[in-house]
Amino acid sequence: MKIIAVVSAKGGVGKTTATANLCAAFKQSGRNVLAVDLDPQNALHLHFGGDPQRIAGTSRATLTGQDWREISVSSPSGIVVMPYGAVNEHDRQSFERHLDAHPDWLHRNLRALDLGTEDLVVLDTPPGPSIYMRAALTAARLTVIVTLPDAASYATLPMMEGLVQTYCAMRPDFLGHVFVVNQVDNSRLLARDVLQVMRANFGERVVGVVHQDQSVSEALAFNQSVLDYDPRCQATLDYQACARNIEAMLPAFAPSP
Numbered sequence: 001m002k003i004i005a006v007v008s009a010k011g012g013v014g015k016t017t018a019t020a021n022l023c024a025a026f027k028q029s030g031r032n033v034l035a036v037d038l039d040p041q042n043a044l045h046l047h048f049g050g051d052p053q054r055i056a057g058t059s060r061a062t063l064t065g066q067d068w069r070e071i072s073v074s075s076p077s078g079i080v081v082m083p084y085g086a087v088n089e090h091d092r093q094s095f096e097r098h099l100d101a102h103p104d105w106l107h108r109n110l111r112a113l114d115l116g117t118e119d120l121v122v123l124d125t126p127p128g129p130s131i132y133m134r135a136a137l138t139a140a141r142l143t144v145i146v147t148l149p150d151a152a153s154y155a156t157l158p159m160m161e162g163l164v165q166t167y168c169a170m171r172p173d174f175l176g177h178v179f180v181v182n183q184v185d186n187s188r189l190l191a192r193d194v195l196q197v198m199r200a201n202f203g204e205r206v207v208g209v210v211h212q213d214q215s216v217s218e219a220l221a222f223n224q225s226v227l228d229y230d231p232r233c234q235a236t237l238d239y240q241a242c243a244r245n246i247e248a249m250l251p252a253f254a255p256s257p
Contacts, residue, residue: 001034001115002250004122005140007163008147009156011127014182015146017216019124020047021235022144022180023079024225025243032119034072036110037084038132040092044124045083048075049223057085058109059095068109077228099131106135129163137167142249143177144207147198149184149191154198175249180208180242207249208242210235 006022008015016039023035037044042057056071073081087095099105110121123136137143145160147153161177168174179202185191199206211234219229227236 001110001117001119001121002142003110003140004120004142004144004246005125005133005136006122006144006146007125007133007136007160008127008145009160010153013127013146013148013153014210014216015127016041016043016124017047017220018144018146018180018182018210018239019122020044021216021225021227021239022243022246023120023122024077024227025239026120026122026247027077027079028227028240029243029247031247032116033079034082034113034115034119034121035079035124036082036121037124038106038136039084039124039126040087040132041126042084042086045073045081046223047220047225048073048077048079048081050081050083054083055086057083057087059087059092060085062095062098062105062109063087063091068113077225096131099135103135103138106139110139129159133163134167137163140168141173142175142246143168144180144246145177146180146182149181149188149194149198151190151194154194176205178205178207178246178249180210181206182210183212184209185212207245208238210238210242213238 006015006019023033027033035044050073061068061071068082075081125133125136143164164177181195213233213235215230215233216226216235219226222229227239230236
């Protein structure tokens with residue numbers, strides 16, 4: 001399996017939406033995809049038609065010793081989703097203490113699933129530094145940083161690169177970190193300027209530019225990825241291109257033509 005962590009320094013950048021749509025693009029290219037929600041907001045499964053009333057997830061399974069296979073949900077497109085699950089505040093704190101005490105928690109549970117060597121595991125995390133981000137970065141072979149084309153988001157990127165350096169850079173299997181610039185409006189001068197600066201500073205590590213597209217929010221209203229909701233819209237094309245760029249960084253896999 002190849003593990004990708006999707007992270008952001010701040011909320012409101014569309015990280016979970018980006019995670020879901022990247023999973024859909026990876027699936028379209030022929031990958032087996034497991035989407036794991038490490039965010040207590042428990043929103044990732046909703047992008048795949050998940051039941052809002054469902055309480056099962058990795059948090060509750062960890063506290064009760066339940067096998068992760070029993071809490072997985074398969075989307076209509078074939079993506080397997082592991083929700084975070086619904087827990088009360090006491091149980092959330094207990095879960096986080098468990099993660100802190102067991103740094104290998106994520107790797108151990110993923111290995112127990114016996115995934116194929118070319119299967120993709122995509123991890124969604126809460127914004128900003130957290131025990132969940134630490135777990136994701138420690139496990140990931142590749143980190144995708146989602147950001148917006150604005151000054152406030154750009155200012156947070158050094159912090160994110162510092163976290164990647166702390167938890168990933170010394171591992172020999174780590175492939176590096178890349179950027180997806182989300183909600184780009186080319187009619188705005190600031191957006192164009194920030195994107196230009198990012199490309200000048202990070203070059204090919206800017207693997208995706210997702211343009212602002214009403215179809216993205218409409219897709220979520222129907223519990224779908226934008227790729228399923230509107231296969232020809234700009235955002236769908238953007239996510240497909242982004243997925244191709246990311247897959248090109250992963251060794252020993254030839255995407256479907």
